[in-house]
Amino acid sequence: MLARLKAKSQTTLVYAPFGDSLSVGLFADSKTSRFTTLFADQLHRLTDKTVTEEGIAEVGKTATNLGVPALPALIAQHPDLITIEFGTNDAVGGATPTALADYRQALTTIVATLQKQTTAELILMTTWSPNHGPYAAADLQFDAVVKQIGQTYHVPVADLATIWQNHDDVTGPAGTAITDFAGNGPRDTFHPNQRGHDQIAALLKKTLEE
Template sequence: MAVPVSGRMKELHYRARRFFLLRALACAFAGLLPARATAHVRTGRKAASAEEDLKKVAALLNGKTRDAWVFTGDSITQGAKHTHGHRSYPEIFAERLRWELARVGDIVVNTGMSGHTTRHIMNDMDWRVGQFRPQVVSVMLGTNDCARNQVTLADFEANLTSIVAQIRAMNAVPILHTPNPIIAEKAPERVSLPEYVAVIRKVAGRENVILVDHYAEWSAAMASRSAEVVHREWLNDPLHPNQTGHRQLAAALFKTLNIFDPAQPTCGAAYYEGAH
């Protein structure tokens, strides 16, 4: 025998069904959004901007907290071999930060790995970045992604967007870099690099991320001094910057973050301190 249901019970039953239906629809809708949008929905935070991020970096540099700065990318960031035993650009940054700016308590971590692409980093963010609980994350990629188009342009854009979203979800400031130009005729498998550079600029603009545009800086130098001279002085092979090239990468980063000081050795002044 059926038990009669009161009007109040019917109303409560209707409200419960409506609640679960709306929640299911919301979850389904969130699944259709890109990573950057779903991250915003989950956190409820106001979307960040490059200008605000530069202010955050300035506040970190002038603050009292001890901060972690993570650099990740491929062999260029790793500084593998081609620096001739000199410092790579993350190491030059560490010297600028921890010595010249007297932030000795800060930690600079380099998780660049030779041969890696956006796919490697996107799938390994916890190990490469998250475990260090960083305040700032610097990312330079593209030189391997473009090799024989092993990561398509569409996937490169999606991966880079996801990397930025994951960094922001850590409440860290992302910094994107374009890679340096290469000698394309001696590395024909990477002839499409300029297209990947365009995607980095596109993602940085759309996601409002700090961008260090090395490709533009080096291209301007090649236009004024000739490509042959710049290649000879700044590259160790068709792809990798030598120690001088890494100093150029570091200088561009310093200028972007407004911490370039020509009186300091990391920015080009002499290290030599006189007779001894």
């Protein structure tokens, strides 16, 4: 994947993170140190090209209520690389057969449409949870769907469970006010903290290089 991005004739690459509050940047220390911006910086260093960070991400959204409807707007950005990060909010209601089926359908639509209508490289991302979080068991069932779709469509998967499972230091502590995310309240014990964002960016870099 990295070789293909390096080989592109243009001098500028568009990186488009597509997702929910994680891709917005909650709760890194700042917007410049969220995983998407760290990854864009790494992409610049690895390809020696200018990288523009665009994308579409909104707090609290799912593959169904943002991912599918926002596809035309995302495609209009002419992205070269897209990270697809939905599922964390999709799993909040539990891993019911209906919820899993809806998620599978939406994520399949997202991947198939982007493969058909863009030349972008794609990376799928699994769900986020705090260690022993309230939705962790459901999250892993949604992650299985991500991995199946990745296999079917030959899209690499960055498995965030390798970061949050058995690691209490990638979330919290709650209560810190972060200027860049003031509108979203103080840091909580759910979203990745700066260490979490650093590790997500590192995992994406590893996925890009594989």
